[in-house]
Amino acid sequence: MKQNVYITGFSSTKFGEHYDKAASSLATKALLGSINDAEIKKESVQAAFFGSLVSGSNSQTSIGSTCIRECALQIPITRIEAGNASGAAAFQQAYSGILSGLYDCVAVVGVEKLSDYVIGGTIEKILGATIDYHWEFEMGATLASLYAILTKAHMKEFKTTLEQLAAVPVKNHKNGVKNPLAQFRREISLDRFLKAKRIADPIGRFDPATYCDGASSIILSSSKIIAENPDIKTKIPIVGLGHASDTLSLHHRDTLTSLQATKKAANQAFKMANINAKDINVAEVHDSYPIGEILAIEDIGFFPKGEGGKATEDGLTSPGSEISINPSGGLKARGDPFGATGIAQIVEIVKQMKGEAGERQTADFNYGLTQNVSGTGAMTYVTILAREEVGK
Amino acid sequence: MEPPKIWREKRERYLAVGIKCLDCENKSFPKSEFCTKCSSNNVKEYKLADTGKLLYFTQITQTAQEMIEYAPYIVGIVELDDTLKVTGQIVDCNLDEVKEGMSVRMVFRILARDGNEGLIRYGFKFAPS
Numbered sequence: 001m002k003q004n005v006y007i008t009g010f011s012s013t014k015f016g017e018h019y020d021k022a023a024s025s026l027a028t029k030a031l032l033g034s035i036n037d038a039e040i041k042k043e044s045v046q047a048a049f050f051g052s053l054v055s056g057s058n059s060q061t062s063i064g065s066t067c068i069r070e071c072a073l074q075i076p077i078t079r080i081e082a083g084n085a086s087g088a089a090a091f092q093q094a095y096s097g098i099l100s101g102l103y104d105c106v107a108v109v110g111v112e113k114l115s116d117y118v119i120g121g122t123i124e125k126i127l128g129a130t131i132d133y134h135w136e137f138e139m140g141a142t143l144a145s146l147y148a149i150l151t152k153a154h155m156k157e158f159k160t161t162l163e164q165l166a167a168v169p170v171k172n173h174k175n176g177v178k179n180p181l182a183q184f185r186r187e188i189s190l191d192r193f194l195k196a197k198r199i200a201d202p203i204g205r206f207d208p209a210t211y212c213d214g215a216s217s218i219i220l221s222s223s224k225i226i227a228e229n230p231d232i233k234t235k236i237p238i239v240g241l242g243h244a245s246d247t248l249s250l251h252h253r254d255t256l257t258s259l260q261a262t263k264k265a266a267n268q269a270f271k272m273a274n275i276n277a278k279d280i281n282v283a284e285v286h287d288s289y290p291i292g293e294i295l296a297i298e299d300i301g302f303f304p305k306g307e308g309g310k311a312t313e314d315g316l317t318s319p320g321s322e323i324s325i326n327p328s329g330g331l332k333a334r335g336d337p338f339g340a341t342g343i344a345q346i347v348e349i350v351k352q353m354k355g356e357a358g359e360r361q362t363a364d365f366n367y368g369l370t371q372n373v374s375g376t377g378a379m380t381y382v383t384i385l386a387r388e389e390v391g392k
Numbered sequence: 393m394e395p396p397k398i399w400r401e402k403r404e405r406y407l408a409v410g411i412k413c414l415d416c417e418n419k420s421f422p423k424s425e426f427c428t429k430c431s432s433n434n435v436k437e438y439k440l441a442d443t444g445k446l447l448y449f450t451q452i453t454q455t456a457q458e459m460i461e462y463a464p465y466i467v468g469i470v471e472l473d474d475t476l477k478v479t480g481q482i483v484d485c486n487l488d489e490v491k492e493g494m495s496v497r498m499v500f501r502i503l504a505r506d507g508n509e510g511l512i513r514y515g516f517k518f519a520p521s
Binding site for chain 2: 119120121122124125128132134135136137138139140141142144145148149152153156197198199200201202203205249250251252256
């Protein structure tokens with residue numbers, strides 16, 4: 001029997017400011033939620049992988065230990081850190097755990113608790129650790145300033161306009177209105193983006209995704225479990241995975257108009273799934289800054305290089321088009337609790353697969369994709385899910 | 393700020409010293425015991441070119457606490473005359489004087505202070521040349 005890995009349960013907390021909840025409480029809520037969703041006994045979960053960038057670093061290193069105690073579980077736990085892509089990184093480790101034959105049922109939990117930190121202080125320092133801390137951040141650069149440079153490089157090379165860039169968060173906020181778990185469920189006008197104060201020109205203060213609290217969890221199961229439980233209600237096969245890295249610092253790169261790690265990771269995932277970009281109709285990509293989504297849709301191959309801005313402005317990435325990008329609202333409207341983001345992206349695709357995405361549902365499609373990025377593209381993870389019928 | 397780190401990085405930060413590989417001629421910054429191209433440990437210290445041109449820049453208004461006193465400030469990627477690229481601040485000029493492609497020279501400055509009585513992190517920035 002060909003060994004596949006399936007998503008058999010999922011859950012997400014609402015993303016936003018949870019001042020009354022610790023990181024472990026959020027993680028526990030998501031983990032128990034996914035176990036309930038999978039309709040399994042919690043004792044069936046043999047191991048848990050936690051994806052988290054900072055939650056736990058400051059005062060409590062082992063976030064997983066606190067969480068599984070709250071869940072009354074005693075299972076092997078591992079915390080994975082891959083910057084802002086920690087969630088997708090944990091997902092790939094959990095996948096490997098099953099594919100290797102070590103486990104048949106594993107939980108992946110992405111979690112972050114960021115509202116305790118101050119913007120204009122600690123947050124910038126945390127983000128400084130996702131870029132080259134010594135030779136970018138300590139020299140004065142911030143994550144926003146490096147995305148500003150990526151934005152300027154694209155504008156210069158391809159005549160991408162500020163209006164085209166702002167079309168990304170305008171669309172994502174429009175999508176976020178329809179997502180009950182999103183932090184921001186309201187639209188923001190193009191004008192408001194364009195007139196906002198610049199934090200690192202041309203990046204305006206409304207451009208970055210917000211750093212918030214949240215947790216998402218997924219249960220992964222082996223083919224054996226699927227075969228033994230014919231009535232299982234969720235069985236979404238994982239058909240493509242990719243992971244690639246690039247230099248941590250922008251100044252060590254040959255090109256600033258594409259993210260090489262995204263290209264490589266997407267190619268790996270497409271090769272594994274034996275499909276290409278045209279087969280994907282819905283994708284959740286890393287829009288932590290508007291240029292992030294434009295680079296993603298070009299580097300994954302949904303649009304030719306240089307045409308991502310125009311495509312977005314023309315509505316070619318909006319719901320109902322051939323490729324719907326970030327129907328959940330993306331990082332921008334859903335909010336960005338770093339470690340939770342990569343898992344939340346996958347959860348959105350699962351909901352779309354199951355026809356449970358409500359007003360933001362994508363019509364008939366076979367494949368969905370997620371792209372989770374750390375820093376300015378130092379690490380990228382791409383995941384492709386398929387409908388059960390096509391992904392066997 | 394950690395004193396051992398500032399001490400460890402003193403030649404890179406204060407003198408802009410990287411490495412050059414004696415086997416493959418590759419130059420690299422920051423310092424490393426191994427060549428970043430061929431992994432040879434046959435490397436020697438190499439002083440970066442102190443002039444170059446500004447490739448990209450942006451003005452930062454929101455930054456970390458330890459650098460907030462300098463905001464707004466300009467940061468950019470500089471390609472040195474020896475082709476190595478580094479990130480640094482552009483100083484001694486106004487925003488409207490800064491242009492992509494402009495010639496710059498390395499200057500020695502304070503990068504950040506750890507409070508009024510704490511350590512000072514020095515390093516290089518760039519000024520128009």
